Amino acid sequence: MICNKRRVGLFLRATTILALTSVCVLAQGPAPGGPPESPKAGAPVEMTGYWVSVVVEDWKYRMLPPTKVELTPAGFFSGGLGVPLNAEGQKVALAWDPAKDEATGEQCRGYGAANIMRMPGRLHITWQDEQTLKIETDAGRQTRLLHFDAPKGPGGDWQGGSQASWETVAAFRVPGLGALSGVAIEKTGSLKVVTDKLKPGYLLRNGVPYSAKTVLTEYYDVAIEPDGDTYLLITTTVDDPVYLQQPYLTATHFKKQYDASGWNPTPCAAR
Amino acid sequence: MRKISGFIALTAALLTSAGAYGQFQFGASSENSGIDISGDWSYIGHQDAAYTTAFGAIADYGGIPLNEAGRLFALAWDASRQTVRQHQCAGYGVPYVYFSPGNYRFWEERDPYTQKLIAIHMWFQTSEVRRTVWMDGRPHPPAYAAHTFAGFSTGTWDRNVLTITTTHLKQAWLRGNGVPNSDEATVVEKLVRHGDRITVFTVMKDPVFLDEPYSKTMINIRSIKDPTAWLYACEDGEEIVNRPDEKIPNYLFGKNPFLREYADKEGAPLLGTLGGGQTTHPEFAAKLKNRAASEAEAMAEVAPSRGPRQESRVVNPDPNDGEIHVLKVQGNVYMLVGDGGNIAVQVGDEGALLVDAGAGKLSDKVIAEVSKLSRHPIQFVVNTSFRADHTGGNAKLGAAGEDASLPGSFFGGQAPVGATGFFQDPAHHATLIAQNNVLIRMEAAKLPNDMIPADTYLEKRRRKYHNGELVEMFYQPNAVTDGDSIVQFRRSDVIATGDIYDTTRYPVIDLKSGGTVQGEIDALNNILDKTGFEHDEDGGTMIVPGRGRLSDEYDVAEYRDMISIVRDRVKAMLDAGATLEQVKAAGPTADYDTRFGANSGPWTTDMFVEAVYTSLKQSSPARRK
Numbered sequence: 002m003i004c005n006k007r008r009v010g011l012f013l014r015a016t017t018i019l020a021l022t023s024v025c026v027l028a029q030g031p032a033p034g035g036p037p038e039s040p041k042a043g044a045p046v047e048m049t050g051y052w053v054s055v056v057v058e059d060w061k062y063r064m065l066p067p068t069k070v071e072l073t074p075a076g077f078f079s080g081g082l083g084v085p086l087n088a089e090g091q092k093v094a095l096a097w098d099p100a101k102d103e104a105t106g107e108q109c110r111g112y113g114a115a116n117i118m119r120m121p122g123r124l125h126i127t128w129q130d131e132q133t134l135k136i137e138t139d140a141g142r143q144t145r146l147l148h149f150d151a152p153k154g155p156g157g158d159w160q161g162g163s164q165a166s167w168e169t170v171a172a173f174r175v176p177g178l179g180a181l182s183g184v185a186i187e188k189t190g191s192l193k194v195v196t197d198k199l200k201p202g203y204l205l206r207n208g209v210p211y212s213a214k215t216v217l218t219e220y221y222d223v224a225i226e227p228d229g230d231t232y233l234l235i236t237t238t239v240d241d242p243v244y245l246q247q248p249y250l251t252a253t254h255f256k257k258q259y260d261a262s263g264w265n266p267t268p269c270a271a272r
Numbered sequence: 273m274r275k276i277s278g279f280i281a282l283t284a285a286l287l288t289s290a291g292a293y294g295q296f297q298f299g300a301s302s303e304n305s306g307i308d309i310s311g312d313w314s315y316i317g318h319q320d321a322a323y324t325t326a327f328g329a330i331a332d333y334g335g336i337p338l339n340e341a342g343r344l345f346a347l348a349w350d351a352s353r354q355t356v357r358q359h360q361c362a363g364y365g366v367p368y369v370y371f372s373p374g375n376y377r378f379w380e381e382r383d384p385y386t387q388k389l390i391a392i393h394m395w396f397q398t399s400e401v402r403r404t405v406w407m408d409g410r411p412h413p414p415a416y417a418a419h420t421f422a423g424f425s426t427g428t429w430d431r432n433v434l435t436i437t438t439t440h441l442k443q444a445w446l447r448g449n450g451v452p453n454s455d456e457a458t459v460v461e462k463l464v465r466h467g468d469r470i471t472v473f474t475v476m477k478d479p480v481f482l483d484e485p486y487s488k489t490m491i492n493i494r495s496i497k498d499p500t501a502w503l504y505a506c507e508d509g510e511e512i513v514n515r516p517d518e519k520i521p522n523y524l525f526g527k528n529p530f531l532r533e534y535a536d537k538e539g540a541p542l543l544g545t546l547g548g549g550q551t552t553h554p555e556f557a558a559k560l561k562n563r564a565a566s567e568a569e570a571m572a573e574v575a576p577s578r579g580p581r582q583e584s585r586v587v588n589p590d591p592n593d594g595e596i597h598v599l600k601v602q603g604n605v606y607m608l609v610g611d612g613g614n615i616a617v618q619v620g621d622e623g624a625l626l627v628d629a630g631a632g633k634l635s636d637k638v639i640a641e642v643s644k645l646s647r648h649p650i651q652f653v654v655n656t657s658f659r660a661d662h663t664g665g666n667a668k669l670g671a672a673g674e675d676a677s678l679p680g681s682f683f684g685g686q687a688p689v690g691a692t693g694f695f696q697d698p699a700h701h702a703t704l705i706a707q708n709n710v711l712i713r714m715e716a717a718k719l720p721n722d723m724i725p726a727d728t729y730l731e732k733r734r735r736k737y738h739n740g741e742l743v744e745m746f747y748q749p750n751a752v753t754d755g756d757s758i759v760q761f762r763r764s765d766v767i768a769t770g771d772i773y774d775t776t777r778y779p780v781i782d783l784k785s786g787g788t789v790q791g792e793i794d795a796l797n798n799i800l801d802k803t804g805f806e807h808d809e810d811g812g813t814m815i816v817p818g819r820g821r822l823s824d825e826y827d828v829a830e831y832r833d834m835i836s837i838v839r840d841r842v843k844a845m846l847d848a849g850a851t852l853e854q855v856k857a858a859g860p861t862a863d864y865d866t867r868f869g870a871n872s873g874p875w876t877t878d879m880f881v882e883a884v885y886t887s888l889k890q891s892s893p894a895r896r897k
Contacts, residue, residue: 055487057336227437
């Protein structure tokens with residue numbers, strides 16, 4: 002009997018844990034029996050609206066007209082260039098010719114997904130539909146579509162194909178029970194975007210290249226200051242096996258605007 | 273069966289709570305989000321690669337929202353300033369610390385019994401910056417507390433974002449080319465972890481040197497292996513032998529020889545490299561296309577603008593709420609704030625020794641607070657000057673005190689017939705001590721006898737072993753007056769400076785009472801001759817100023833630098849034959865006015881400039897003509 006009681010107890014415990022786990026997971030999703038929550042409806046943070054870039058990081062490269070990189074006598078690139086280019090990447094960067102880009106109609110090489118967020122300007126973020134977040138830039142008049150479902154189209158253009166998801170973490174959250182409480186999948190508030198199928202472009206407007214094999218991973222976070230100022234932070238990792246020795250990391254920020262003031266669409270410029 | 277039933281009951285309770293679990297939002301607890309940033313990290317300099325550690329060319333300020341004062345301060349900065357003893361080991365502030373190369377370590381401190389998060393500690397290898405981010409909800413210290421390079425930080429979690437609020441920062445670098453942040457700056461940081469990276473986003477507000485918030489991102493990457501290098505020894509030395517302490521390397525306004533060096537090298541318009549809020553706005557790129565207009569605007573930015581001078585934007589650290597506030601300094605010494613000038617109180621087995629007596633408006637409350645700190649009455653009051661802010665409470669504090677060393681002594685029975693105050697009954701009165709000129713000036717002002725120090729000294733040093741430590745009074749001739757003293761508590765390692773050092777305004781150099789600008793600079797250097805720092809120009813000898821917040825050596829050095837630099841500017845103009853009005857109009861204090869300036873009140877910027885001008889003129893026989 003004692004043995005049977007133990008078995009009953011174990012069974013009940015296991016059943017309870019399973020039930021509780023499913024409840025915990027369900028608790029983060031839509032109402033039981035309802036349709037799955039769309040990415041738009043389940044957005045943990047508000048990213049839509051107008052945002053203006055605050056040009057602080059890499060100010061020289063972003064704000065001033067692009068100038069050709071040079072090798073210093075020590076063999077390093079001049080001007081504090083921090084892009085971890087490999088030898089092939091350096092060779093391509095040194096050969097930058099904006100006139101050639103203009104002649105071939107490729108003035109937008111610096112406005113591809115791997116650099117467009119670094120361009121001084123404004124973003125207009127809207128939901129195109131329940132599954133797609135749209136980012137328009139006034140600099141270069143570019144449009145990025147961040148698909149929470151499968152990216153559409155073949156890619157191969159400046160903005161490539163972007164797969165979006167709300168970042169989640171697993172957590173044990175019922176007080177006092179630790180693992181007994183089950184695993185809850187919770188949204189952190191970050192938007193993760195992975196972009197590939199890119200047309201080769203520039204990481205900086207002065208011809209520092211990225212290739213078609215580039216995979217761009219971005220995290221979008223919203224930071225609200227005590228005074229209500231709201232910023233959009235974009236942390237970017239560029240993985241390019243062709244031109245980079247290691248992943249290239251940057252972070253860029255924008256300040257929230259409450260209207261479209263300053264929105265000034267301008268075409269791409271090679272210099 | 274009882275066990276099974278119990279478990280079923282527990283299960284029901286759990287399901288009930290799980291039913292409410294939908295309300296259990298991520299990061300519901302502000303002290304713990306479930307995200308952990310503990311571990312070893314390092315800065316990755318893919319962006320802003322030119323600005324790691326001490327890099328940054330002279331006059332490369334693009335993207336920093338400097339106001340006029342900040343820009344002028346940076347342009348006056350000479351890289352040789354780093355050879356000055358107090359600047360050699362200066363610590364790294366926030367957010368500059370995130371540019372430091374080397375290794376970072378973050379770790380949690382938890383209550384061993386409740387496991388609640390108390391603090392997140394941060395260690396940055398370069399400069400050995402030690403930060404504590406308090407997560408237990410404690411308040412920030414009062415405005416009159418000391419500042420450090422790391423400041424005082426509190427934090428909260430919100431989802432996956434750790435928000436850190438930092439106050440009580442010292443004046444430090446925003447960039448290693450002289451771009452400053454002031455001690456009034458505050459910083460809000462957001463640390464967001466994504467896998468093995470932390471994005472650090474900081475927003476600094478500095479009413480003294482910035483015209484807009486300075487927002488900035490940095491990226492830390494995880495170190496998989498515990499790095500071997502964690503230490504950073506710094507000890508100052510004699511880098512320029514025989515250079516007088518009063519010589520602070522600086523460029524006069526408009527005379528920085530490297531003004532255009534960076535702009536020319538990069539082919540950048542000067543206006544852009546001079547920084548300012550506009551340089552962070554996208555529209556600025558278009559503005560730079562008009563080279564002639566931008567050049568004209570730039571040239572207007574390299575010297576003080578004309579017109580009314582800026583005023584201090586610093587909140588007075590004195591609460592001025594009719595109460596006396598007590599702050600433990602260190603050792604046996606406390607600082608009392610609230611009754612005019614600050615009062616330093618030393619306690620121990622003997623009677624309390626006070627440095628200064630305040631304005632006298634709240635003397636009863638001062639006496640009450642001292643009685644909480646000391647089981648013995650006030651025995652000595654040392655006046656650092658004759659000024660009312662420091663001697664106004666002499667009579668009341670003296671009367672409430674008792675000098676136990678006098679009964680039965682020769683002095684105890686020497687009261688002449690008709691004597692008043694201390695002289696009437698010295699044993700039942702605290703002994704008032706000061707340099708002799710204080711007595712002379714107070715007698716000349718016909719102040720009551722019980723306010724006037726009876727125990728005076730003439731030589732440069734008076735000493736007294738009291739409450740278990742040596743207490744030394746050093747006469748500082750012709751500083752802000754001709755009767756100034758500083759008081760050093762040797763074991764406690766505290767110096768009370770009187771008005772020689774005042775964190776709230778330019779020094780009140782009273783020429784009519786014997787003050788001189790050179791004497792003031794010398795006095796500040798004398799203070800610095802007696803100080804030491806504990807770690808990278810933080811702590812060590814603590815300084816109780818005549819007014820304002822608790823300080824240390826580095827704060828005094830910045831104050832000394834300021835007066836020396838203003839002195840140099842006024843002297844250069846004086847040598848060139850400028851009149852007082854011309855000197856005032858030139859704005860020789862323009863980079864310090866947002867910190868110390870005033871256009872009204874008892875001590876204005878104009879009065880300070882006039883004091884410097886006149887003092888210099890009087891010091892040179894040739895200029896007196």
